[in-house]
Amino acid sequence: MAINSNQLHELPGSLAECHALHTLIANSNRLTEVPEMLLHMPSLAVVNLSHNKIHTLQQGTAAALGDALPLGVRAAGAAGGAAEASNCAIKELDLTGNPLLAAFDDVTLAPGEYHEPIIRDIQAKKARR
Numbered sequence: 001m002a003i004n005s006n007q008l009h010e011l012p013g014s015l016a017e018c019h020a021l022h023t024l025i026a027n028s029n030r031l032t033e034v035p036e037m038l039l040h041m042p043s044l045a046v047v048n049l050s051h052n053k054i055h056t057l058q059q060g061t062a063a064a065l066g067d068a069l070p071l072g073v074r075a076a077g078a079a080g081g082a083a084e085a086s087n088c089a090i091k092e093l094d095l096t097g098n099p100l101l102a103a104f105d106d107v108t109l110a111p112g113e114y115h116e117p118i119i120r121d122i123q124a125k126k127a128r129r
Contacts, residue, residue, distance in 0.1 A: 004028050004048075011035050019043060027051050027094070034095075039064045039088045048094040055099035068093040 001024055003011070008029040015021075016037040023046040024038070031052040038044060039061065047068075062069065068090045095101060 001025065011037070013037070016041065022046065024048070027097075033058065034061050034065070034093075036061060038090065042087070042089055044089050046092045047090055049098070050094045051097035053099065054095060057100065064088040065090060065093060067091075069095075 001015075001018070001021055003024075003026050005028040008026070008031065010031065011026060015024075019041065020043050021041060022043050024044060025048045027048045027050040029052050031049060031054060033054060034049060034057060036058070038047060057065075057069075065088060068088070
């Protein structure tokens with residue numbers, strides 16, 4: 001489902017009723033957080049929330065998302081510790097272009113001292129400048 005570029009400040013509550021939804025494209029809106037309802041959607045595996053206004057993650061949200069978070073966000077401690085057991089189906093979450101990742105805009109990493117997901121996030125941000 002694509003609901004991108006609609007200046008949404010929040011996602012419609014009725015979205016939670018889409019139990020078979022696999023992919024949600026909600027980039028380029030005005031969301032300020034990862035909506036908790038997404039964590040409870042049983043088939044939702046791919047979420048694009050890039051280019052919104054997300055600047056923090058609630059601890060419970062970060063813990064539920066676990067490995068779906070960009071590696072840099074996990075490394076920065078946004079997950080608030082070890083991820084709790086969760087039924088969250090999200091496997092891929094794109095947060096590129098959100099203030100949450102702004103701390104990684106000017107990161108320089110030496111060869112061999114990086115993990116590929118961080119580099120992709122940084123390269124994508126620098127390419128848009």
